[in-house]
Amino acid sequence: MADFSERVGANPGRAGHRLAVEAGRIVYNTREALAEFFNAPDPLRIVFAANITEAINICLHGLLEPGDHVITSSMEHNSVIRPLRYLEKAGVAVSVAQCTPEGELDPEEVDKLVKPYTKMVVINHASNVVGTLLPVREIGRICRRYGLLFLVDSAQTAGAYPLDMKKDFIDLLCFTGHKSLYGPMGTGGVAIGNRVATDALRPLKQGGTGSHSEKEEQPDFWPDALESGTLNVVGLSGLAAGLSWLREQGVAKIRRQEQKLVRKLLAGLEELKGVTVYGTKNATKQTGVVSFTLRDISPSEAGLRLDEESGLLCRVGLHCAPLAHRTIGTFPQGTIRFGLGAFNTSEEIEEAVRAVYQLTKRS
Amino acid sequence: MAGQGFSVFLFQSSSYALRAEKLLAQEKIRSKLIPVPRSLSSDCGVCLRTGRADKKKAIMVMEKNSLRFEQVHDLK
Numbered sequence: 001m002a003d004f005s006e007r008v009g010a011n012p013g014r015a016g017h018r019l020a021v022e023a024g025r026i027v028y029n030t031r032e033a034l035a036e037f038f039n040a041p042d043p044l045r046i047v048f049a050a051n052i053t054e055a056i057n058i059c060l061h062g063l064l065e066p067g068d069h070v071i072t073s074s075m076e077h078n079s080v081i082r083p084l085r086y087l088e089k090a091g092v093a094v095s096v097a098q099c100t101p102e103g104e105l106d107p108e109e110v111d112k113l114v115k116p117y118t119k120m121v122v123i124n125h126a127s128n129v130v131g132t133l134l135p136v137r138e139i140g141r142i143c144r145r146y147g148l149l150f151l152v153d154s155a156q157t158a159g160a161y162p163l164d165m166k167k168d169f170i171d172l173l174c175f176t177g178h179k180s181l182y183g184p185m186g187t188g189g190v191a192i193g194n195r196v197a198t199d200a201l202r203p204l205k206q207g208g209t210g211s212h213s214e215k216e217e218q219p220d221f222w223p224d225a226l227e228s229g230t231l232n233v234v235g236l237s238g239l240a241a242g243l244s245w246l247r248e249q250g251v252a253k254i255r256r257q258e259q260k261l262v263r264k265l266l267a268g269l270e271e272l273k274g275v276t277v278y279g280t281k282n283a284t285k286q287t288g289v290v291s292f293t294l295r296d297i298s299p300s301e302a303g304l305r306l307d308e309e310s311g312l313l314c315r316v317g318l319h320c321a322p323l324a325h326r327t328i329g330t331f332p333q334g335t336i337r338f339g340l341g342a343f344n345t346s347e348e349i350e351e352a353v354r355a356v357y358q359l360t361k362r363s
Numbered sequence: 364m365a366g367q368g369f370s371v372f373l374f375q376s377s378s379y380a381l382r383a384e385k386l387l388a389q390e391k392i393r394s395k396l397i398p399v400p401r402s403l404s405s406d407c408g409v410c411l412r413t414g415r416a417d418k419k420k421a422i423m424v425m426e427k428n429s430l431r432f433e434q435v436h437d438l439k
Contacts, residue, residue: 013377016398016409024396024409028381042429044378211376213406224376 001184004237011230013210023233030240031223037243038173039164040191047226048236052155052176052188053079054204058226059151059172059190060084060122062201066091068119071110073134074099074327075127078320080153084122093117099327102280103132111142120149125163126156129324129335130279131262131289133161140169149196155179156287159242160258160341162251171195180254180341182246183239186232198222205229254342258288261340261349265290268353274360278328278335288340291330294360299336302359306336310355314338370418371397372411372425373404373434380411382430383421390424392417403436412438 004026010017012024031046040046049055060083064070072084074096088094097109110121121143126133136152143150151172154163158173159180165173170193177187192201198221206218207228219225246254263283269275274295279286294302303316317334318325325331338352374380380396387394394417396409403410413421415437425432 013408016396021396021409024377024381025384028378028385031378032385043382209376210408211406213408219375221375223378 001234001238001241004234008233011210012233014208014230026237026240027231027233030236030243033240033243033247034175034189034191037246038158038175038191039166040173041165041194045192045194045222046189047192047223048187048189048231050186050188050232051178052153052174055174055188055190056080056122056151056153057083058204059174059201060087061204062226063149063196064092064119067093067117069093069095069115069117070120070122071095071097071113071118072122073097073105073110073124075103075105075129075132075134075324076122076124076321077128077153077155077324078322079155080122080124081323096323097123099132099134101328102278103127103130103324103328104280104285105134105139107135107138107142110139114142114146114148118146118148120151122151122153124153124156125158125161126287126289127279127321127324128156128289129319129321129337130291130328131156131286132279133157133285133287136163136170137168143171144169156289159246159251159254160287161255165191165193177235177239177242181239182242182342184235187235187239192222198225201226203228249342257342258340259283261344261346262286262288262290264346264349265338265340265352268349269356272353272357272360275356278330288344289337290340291328291335291337292356293330293333293335294356297359299334302336305359306355309358310351312352312355368415369412369438370415370421371400371403371436371438372413372421372432373399373406373436374408374410374432377408379430379432380409382428383411383425383432386424386428386430387411387413387417387421390420392421392424394421400438403434 010019010023031043035043095113158175173191177183178185209224277292299316306312394413
């Protein structure tokens with residue numbers, strides 16, 4: 001990112017000089033790295049957005065029309081459920097497949113909601129509240145059987161858990177750069193499969209693309225049609241660096257390490273009196289997110305004390321996912337959530353468990 | 364003499380031109396992204412210049428990878 005800012009700093013696709021071309025190369029290489037990473041059909045079907053929320057909105061607003069039916073799960077983040085509730089008011093029918101209180105989803109729950117006019121299934125790969133993994137491949141298979149489009153919100157898993165657009169039957173893979181892809185905030189997008197036709201997706205916004213400048217109409221080809229306005233090239237340089245680091249490490253290695261830490265954290269928390277852990281409590285069935293509540297202290301007070309007394313930073317409350325909290329039974333007070341990544345250590349897990357123990361002891 | 368000089372490929376977007384540059388490089392075909400000559404298009408982006416001798420090979424590489432170009436011109 002520093003290299004881009006100091007050495008390049010030009011706008012890709014907006015001029016033909018060498019620095020603009022260099023900026024274009026950085027963006028294109030990031031597309032290529034993502035296409036390879038997700039096994040997407042074509043780097044030119046990687047569309048960048050301001051973040052994954054925008055990417056999800058591009059897909060939902062662009063593809064769904066009044067009269068269409070869409071199926072989602074009861075573990076979704078507001079980034080999915082809010083646009084769907086908005087579209088519902090415009091005449092899109094929305095069904096919510098019920099997950100268990102552990103956050104798991106039986107693919108059969110999706111299957112039985114399919115109607116003749118169902119167009120799409122939209123689910124997250126893992127919950128941002130409890131980390132529970134949803135059976136993406138099985139649901140993808142159902143979508144193929146009925147000819148439905150399949151959108152996956154991979155915010156919690158891309159980079160931390162293997163994802164393959166072809167093997168998992170994903171048509172629209174929305175991703176964020178700033179979590180397990182180890183890029184900066186303000187990067188995200190969607191990888192679009194071959195089953196989505198270019199003319200089927202209406203652009204959310206129109207504007208300058210650097211292409212077909214002589215025309216007053218929006219271009220009709222990707223990625224340009226969906227990428228009006230200057231891209232966050234500084235951020236995308238950082239995302240490219242994150243992806244190259246990930247490639248060196250390997251997702252499998254990161255997954256093993258995170259699983260080990262999650263197992264240790266779950267075991268440590270479950271031993272404490274007055275602590276309730278949510279989710280499957282099984283490290284093989286979740287990502288590096290662990291949610292819990294304390295019998296005698298509210299999540300907000302616990303969050304403040306963990307920060308002030310132990311320097312432990314965590315998110316408390318509803319995590320922008322009221323629907324998921326209703327499903328696991330923690331609405332409206334929410335939970336305390338620890339998020340683990342590739343840079344966390346076993347010692348840090350011990351410290352975290354000790355800090356929670358201190359809270360339970362003194363309350 | 365045939366095969367001397369340059370050919371330029373025009374694409375609908377610079378993203379396509381960048382993909383072409385990569386694909387040609389993989390096949391060891393030399394190319395350069397340059398501003399689109401005003402005589403060919405009013406567009407403000409880039410096009411891909413190759414040696415005229417490599418034109419056919421470049422077209423084959425792009426077709427093999429389903430990469431569409433809009434026009435190809437021999438530069439005088």
